[in-house]
Amino acid sequence: MAIFSHFKKSKFEQASNPQAYEEILKEFKHFMDDAEDMFHSATSATGEDLLKIKSQFRQRVRSAKERVGNASNSIIKQAYKTADLTNDYVHQKPWTAIGTGVALSLLAGYLLSTKRDTQ
Structure with a gap:
């Protein structure tokens, strides 16, 4: 990106954090795996076991919300x-x-006008 070439590379590397996105995806996958396991356990459980599974599921949901919240805060900070x-x-x-805004607007206008002409 030539437009941003005057910034130090390290500033942009600090501004983007793909690890936060990966952490959210990883947490979601683990959460879904845990939820599936708990669902299968709950189908045959009754009484005390069912209450225990419900409690474990609530705890797992809280944990997932907290971890995703922390990662999303990191993403928000990087967006700022x-x-x-x-x-x-x-x-x-x-x-x-x-100039960049004008050029992009002209390009978008041209592309939209040629799309209408072909319809």
Whole structure:
């Protein structure tokens, strides 16, 4: 991305954190595996065992919510960092940002107009 070449690479690496996305996906997979196991256990359980399984499931849901919440907070922080970097760039080079916006608008307009012509 030539537009952002004046930023230090480490700033952008700090602003994006693919580990947080992977953590959310990993937690979701583990949660679904646990939920499936508990569901199979619950189908044959009665009385005390069923109450125990329900309690375990509630605890697992709470744990999953907390872990996903922590990872999503990390993603939100990185989104703010990225927005700050973009804001800095626009303030440092406003005409480049305006030119990029105009060029993208013209391209979008052209593509939309040719799509209508072919219909």
